[in-house]
Amino acid sequence: MEDFGGEGREGMYTTWLGRLLRLDGRRERQSFVLLSLAFLLIVLPLAAATDDAAGFLAVALPGSVLMVLALAQRCRDLGLPGHASLLVLLPGVGIGVWTALAVAPGTPGPNCHGPDPRLRHLRRDLLIEHG
Secondary structure: OOOEEEEHHHHOOHHHHHOOOOOOOOOOHHHHHHHHHHHHHHHHHHHOOOOOOHHHHHHHHHHHHHHHHHHHHHHOOOOOHHHHHHHHOOOOHHHHHHHHHHHOOOOOEEEOOOOHHHHHHHHHHHHHHHH
């Protein structure tokens, strides 16, 4: 499945939200760090500011699901299975796993989980330049 352009289902994945909601595919370091910061600076404070458990879950649960998807995509960018993202839940180990995911370069070129997400920007720029 092509990650840029196309119509129908493939075209949906060209948006940032479409790429975030994918259960497959890869995520580059920059967007992973930005999503993590958004989670820490927006989702968690909003969830903490709610007055009841239902409000907390209404904010924290969707944000947590999106963060887990991003973690799994980042693992796949490194050639690891998405399940490896669950290591961030281990006390004392989680911050080290997150740091490794944030700084380690992904597999160059395509791997068994899809095309290199860093090349998506290059393909877009080439299409704009050359019509």
